[in-house]
Amino acid sequence: MPKQNPKKVAKKLQTVMDAWEALRATKSFAGMTLEQFKQKVLASQTARVQLQTSQNLAKEHLALRHTTDAANWELAQLVVNSVKGDPEEGETSGLYAAMGYVPKNQRRSGLTRKGETTPPIVVTATPK
Numbered sequence: 788m789p790k791q792n793p794k795k796v797a798k799k800l801q802t803v804m805d806a807w808e809a810l811r812a813t814k815s816f817a818g819m820t821l822e823q824f825k826q827k828v829l830a831s832q833t834a835r836v837q838l839q840t841s842q843n844l845a846k847e848h849l850a851l852r853h854t855t856d857a858a859n860w861e862l863a864q865l866v867v868n869s870v871k872g873d874p875e876e877g878e879t880s881g882l883y884a885a886m887g888y889v890p891k892n893q894r895r896s897g898l899t900r901k902g903e904t905t906p907p908i909v910v911t912a913t914p915k
Contacts, residue, residue, distance in 0.1 A: 797835060800828050
């Protein structure tokens with residue numbers, strides 16, 4: 788059986804139930820009553836509701852994580868700046884390095900001394 792679009796399946800199931808209930812509620816089809824059909828369809832409807840609830844909960848948790856991460860990042864920066872400003876620790880301490888930063892005494896200066904570059908080779912055309 789080919790894979791069906793879940794939205795189309797849900798819509799079709801609801802359409803079948805609505806039409807059956809509105810027009811022939813007391814009649815049996817495929818060897819089952821309307822209530823029996825609803826009981827069999829209930830599992831997929833429940834799964835859809837649970838899936839939607841889970842998706843909404845996931846979105847809520849992502850938003851919460853985003854807000855708390857921003858606040859906690861600021862808090863972590865405050866701690867790092869406090870370590871840098873502490874007279875016993877400072878920017879050269881092992882604690883500062885363990886926090887993922889390069890201690891001041893281990894940083895490169897950034898100075899580069901580039902030697903003279905060789906002049907570009909100029910090709911001149913010889914007249915004929």
